[in-house]
Amino acid sequence: MSLGLSPEEWTAVRLSLEVATRSVAVSLVPAVAMAWVLARTRVPGRTLLDALVHLPLVVPPVVVGWALLMLFGIRGPIGAPLHDWFGIRLVFTTNGAALATAVMSFPLIVRAVRLGLEHVDTGLEAAARTLGAGPLDRFVTVTLPLMSPGILAGAVTAFAAGLGEFGAVITFASNIPGETQTLPLAIYSATQTPGGEAMAARLAAISFALAVAGLLLAELLARRMGRWLGRG
Amino acid sequence: MLEVALRHRFEASAWRAARRDDGFALDLAFASPEAGVTALFGPSGCGKSTVLSAVAGLLRPQQGRVVLGGEVLLDTARGVMVAPEKRRCATVFQDARLFPHLSVATNLRYGLRRAPRDATGPGFEEVVGLLGIDHLLHRRPAGLSGGERQRVALGRALLARPRLLLMDEPLASLDAGRRAEVLPFLTRLRHAARLPILYVTHALDEVDALADRLVLLQAGRVLAEGSVETLSLRTDLPLAARRDAGAVLACTVLGHDPARGLTRLGFAGGELTLPLRDEPVGSDARLRIRARDVAVATERPRGLSTQNLLPAQVTGIGDAPSPHETFVRLAIGPATLLARLTRDSVARLGLVPGQAVWAVIKAVTFDRSGSPS
Amino acid sequence: MAAGPEPARPPAPDRGGGRSIHRRPLLAAAALALPGVAQAQAPLTVFAAASLQDALRDLGKQWESRGNPAPRFSFAASSALARQIEQGAPADLFLSADEAWMDYLQNRNLVVNATRVSPIGNALVLVAPKDSAASVTLGRGADLAALLGPNGRIATGDPAHVPVGRYAQAALEWLGQWQALAPRLARADNARAALLLVERGEAPLGIVYATDAAISPGVRAVATFPAESHPPITYPVAVTRRAEGNAAARDFLAFVTGPEAAETWRRFGFSLAR
DSSP: OOTTOOHHHHHHHHHHHHHHHHHHHHHHHHHHHHHHHHHHOOOTTHHHHHHHHHHHHHSOHHHHHHHHHHHHSTTSTTHHHHHHHHOOOOTTSHHHHHHHHHHHHHHHHHHHHHHHHHTSOHHHHHHHHHTTOOHHHHIIIIIHHHHHHHHHHHHHHHHHHHHTOOHHHHHHTOBOTTTTOOHHHHHHHHHHSTTOHHHHHHHHHHHHHHHHHHHHHHHHHHHHHHHHTTOO | OEEEEEEEEOOOOHHHHHTTOOOOEEEEEEEEOSSEEEEEEOSTTSSHHHHHHHHHTSSOOSEEEEEETTEEEEEGGGTEEOOHHHHOEEEEOTTOOOOTTSOHHHHHHHHHHTSOTTOOOOOHHHHHHHHTOGGGTTSOGGGSOHHHHHHHHHHHHHHTOOSEEEEESTTTTSOHHHHHHHHHHHHHHHHHHOOEEEEEESOHHHHHHHOSEEEEEETTEEEEEEEHHHHHTOTTSGGGGSTTOEEEEEEEEEEEETTTTEEEEEETTEEEEEEOOOSOTTOEEEEEEEGGGEEEESSOOOSOSOSEEEEEEEEEEEOOSSTTEEEEEEEETTEEEEEEEEHHHHHHHTOOTTOEEEEEEOOOEEEOOSOOO | OOOOSOSOOOOOOOSSSTTHHHHHHHHHHHHHHSTTTTSOOOOOEEEEEGGGHHHHHHHHHHHHHTTSOOOEEEEEOHHHHHHHHHTTOOOSEEEOSSHHHHHHHHHTTOBOGGGOEEEEEEOEEEEEETTOOOOOOOSTTOOHHHHHTTTOOEEEEOTTTOHHHHHHHHHHHHHTOHHHHGGGEEEESSHHHHHHHHHTTSSSEEEEEHHHHHHOTTEEEEEEOOGGGSOOEEEEEEEBGGGTTOHHHHHHHHHHHSHHHHHHHHHTTOEEOO
16 A cells, blocks of 8 residues: 555655654663653752753754754764674664754653652652562562553653654754655655645655554553543 | 650641641660550540551661560660661551552562462462452452441561551541451451561550550650559540540450350459350450449448349549549459549448449449450 | 916915925926835835845845835745745745746736746755865766765755755766665755754765855855756846836846846845846
């Protein structure tokens, strides 16, 4: 079923899904860790850390892309060792697009996870302690399952946002069909080309359908999760 | 053997200011024996739950020392603080705190899985049978009633094979019906578990039913420590100001007379007769005889409806629970009873210490502390 | 003011001086002397391709120092600007980076054909990071692919819609390198973005305008593409339909394309045909 899309257009769809999924996958563990630090610890400089986490939300995406280029580009402080020691390049690659997307949606996951964490009853964790559970044990057996609705919400939000991420991706990873030309970039290119409106409309419709599908899936998972957690 | 000594000052805070509570200091020490139930009893806010938290390791007091069975769990002077997960002091909380994402069976096994290999204790089936929760095993905590949840919480704590069982007002959030349902299980547990138990409560009937020793707390300090029976006779304690103040007697069931609907109980000073009960002959029991329910007669009364009429000797008069009333101590053999009389009656009867009188006991509260049937 | 039929009109109300009656003719004479001031003096809105940014700002300051209100500039990709004008954006002048987008507007009757001129020109250069040792002669058959190495990409505008990309494609086709290099393009959104990629070493080579290479300290121009390898790079200028009656717009266009501006254009690396 081609739905009237050309192979290039399908590539853009596939790439978008890949980039969004990779960006969520790579963000989850750091986001949980960050949510923990912000919600449960008293390290000095927490407020500053919180502000830094939210920076991608308030700064223009192109600026984020530019900053990533400075840091993770082949001459950047992180990009240079990555390239010289591991042969990893991020600019012009799908991984680079995923990184840019991950950075832009990181604050969304952290917020949702933090909220989920704050709703975990610390009394249950205390009970687990008295029953002999050490810190990692009770995190895995009690805290994590109970905060999973928050993690799910964060992942879904980040996935949906990631499907639409444009400014940071185009600035950092550039617009390479087959590598980094996700749906938003493809739509943008189409709108820039005289006569490309029909293609843009098709791709936009697909984008919309993907987002709706993602939300429905999330709703289904959330309900299942609610039952599993014993909330009817 | 559990030894506890704590000093902790709670800071005043906006929350406390709203309750007009300036914050208070805990400054107490007590000890409880190897086995049996020690009740920490006192009004709400007297610090008893704080003591429990400190023993469990969930709270670090400003100064304190907790020693269990010779092992130092906490010693602030030497910087020793064993983490709660290593103390093996399982706790039953007022709000059960069952893990909502796990089934009842998994909840029960939570502590069991983390108990050291050499720990001894009851088995899974035994505990499930003891608490009557067999039919709940595959359910989730969300669908259980308050009483069922508390029973599961008890089972979970027991199965963790602790060295000390801590209970923080486990029945306080249950309504009367649920309490009546759960209390017998606690009694059963007390006999079956053979564990030292530290039981925090503000309900005296729970103390009567379960406790061997009583530590009386008020405003962060220990007022008195001792057996339930001994403390019940102290008229200088706030216990005596209660409506149900009176002597607690250890008894044994002597026999039943179903035809007449009566049961005979023996205590140190003689026998008492109650309406028929179903506890087996020979089982231990505990009776509370409210001072209000004891009348004194200088001559043996005749044609009286009450069955329980015992010869006694006045051993003391004094300690007024109210301006116009006084406690009269009555010795019945080696046992003692308290009677609460008006000063006027005392004067009228010309009661003096040493006088031989009759104790007329109108009603008796039966608190089961016997072995299970 | 229409002169009334009655000769005996009372004098006009005093406006700060008894000589108001004599002031008006003086003002009118002064107004006629300064071109463009006769219009209500709203500043001009100029839409221009991003690569003209620096030069145009400089010219804007010169215009302002002549007593005109400072023009308001909007610099972006020619394609975006053209579409905005199509949608009714309030531009008075349009400077495009290629003829195609000016044609686009002309076909839709959105510019005043009579004002359209293309005197400003540019050249196309191959750039490399400042510290690169690359060198090549850009004639037919030049092997740019070899310069790129196995993994390198060549950064330039997207040929689908960015003018510098179109010129780059034409030049590469002339060199016979388009088939080899088309899949290895890093398609940037505009010339500046392409420059950034080369500056940061992400792309070993780039194809940008000579003017961009000149102002960027992080790149060096390796070679200039021969003028015959691509269509002439010209920047058409026109007054929009909306500003058709605006004398100030025409005056600014004349200034920007006239001899007074030639030195400024050259200073920024453009050529000015006459």
